[in-house]
Amino acid sequence: MVARTDLAELVRELSDGEGRPNASWFVFRCLSPTHEDRTPSFCVSKRSDSAKWKCFGCGVEGSGPIDVLVRFQGMSVPAAIQWLGERCGARLEDRPALSRPKPAKPVPMDRPVTESFEAAERVKFSGEYRDRLIRTRRWSNETIDMFGIEFVRIRGVLRYRFPFRANHRPVYWQDRAIADGVTPKWLGPTGTPRVPFGADLLRRRQPNDQIVLLEGVPDVVTLIELFPGAAVIGVPGAQNLNPRWMDTLKALERDVAVIADNDQAGETMRARVRDVLGDKARDVYVPAEFNDLSDWHVAELYKDHDWFRSQSSARPGDVLEQYADLRAEGGER
Incomplete structure (x- = not known):
């Protein structure tokens, strides 16, 4: 019964799209209702002797159709076995319909990272590819080096590596494909990050500093490019807002x-932060025509780079709001 189940076809029924094939996987949007990222990252092995599946975005993984039904349809193992049996012997319209579960707050699940940070093949990070990162992101060499961004080759694919550091030691990382169209675009190790991206930057926090919480790794680098002394952390996607991190922020008072993305996932993240921090949380929006802070920076903010850096004693969220208001009114800063 399980052997007769085409895993990719089953996932296709559950997902929102057809699934894109690459050399080793069929790639779909993640089936988890708490993973609202738009980039397809849920991979089903193309090997006939393998039933492995994994989301390279949020890290959930398993093997075979029973795991899929238990994890994403909330079935018990006996119910999943019965459903698959009916699926193999009944017409599609005769068996119970599959449905995506309603979104719910993710259960905090801290899983250790077992892979080695040093295992990836390092490539000399200079010349064309460093220049490309500087040009496309409008980041300086100083900021790139501050975050320890590296250049690695993973299974033949060139990627920028962003380390998550605790006490100056890498405890997690995300690797971003350099070329467009590579799936998955972002790749991380199995396990969950112990700390948010940029956690060491909170050590520089002064008693009255405003902390900036961002969605996404690149936005943290962008904010530091504009405000080098800011206290800032970033979550690797809105769905990965760890409740433990929120409790730590609450304790700091x-x-x-x-600053989240201009999409539904970003709104959900803002609401979750407000639920925990109450009036200590303040939503700061980028203009509606941009998806996130990095998009806005590449289009406009970098042109006033020196002015932003001159505001180092001000609260970054306040400065960005004032800049956006002046922009909307057609005025000058």
Whole structure:
């Protein structure tokens, strides 16, 4: 019964799209209702002797159709076995319909990272590819080096590596494909990050500093490019907002400016932060025509790079809001 189940076909029924094939996988949007990222990252092995599946975005993984039904349809193992048996012997319209579960708050699940940070093949990070990162992101060499961004080759694919550091030691990382169209675009190790991206930057926090909480790794680098002394952390996707991190922010009793993406996942993240921090949380929006802070920076903000850096003593969220207001009114800063 399980052997007769085409895993990719089953996932196709559950997902929102057909699934894109690459050399080793069929790639779909993640089936988890708490993973709202738009980039397809849920991979089903193309090997006939393998039933492995994994989301390279949020890290959930398993093997075979029973795991899929238990994890994403909330079935018990006996119910999943019965359903698959009916699927193999009944017409599609005769068996119970599959449905995507309603979104719910993710259960905090801290899983250790077992892979080695040093295992990836390092490639000299200079010349064309460093220049490309500087040009496309409008980041300086100084900022790139500050975050320890590296250049690696993973299974033949060139990627920029962003380390998550705790006490200056890498405990997690995300690798971003350099070429467009590579799936998955972002790749991380199995396990969950112990700390948010940029956690060491909170050590520089002064008593009255505003902490900036961002969605996504690149936005943290962008904010530091504009405000080098800022206290800032980033979550690797809105769905990965760890409740433990929120409890830590609450204990600090500091104002937190929340800059999330201009999409539903970003709104969900803002709401979750407000639920925990209450009036200590302040939503800061980028203009509606941009998806996130990095998009806005590449289009406009970098042109006023020196002015932003001159505002180092101000609260970054306040400065960005004032800049956006002046922009909307057609005025000058």
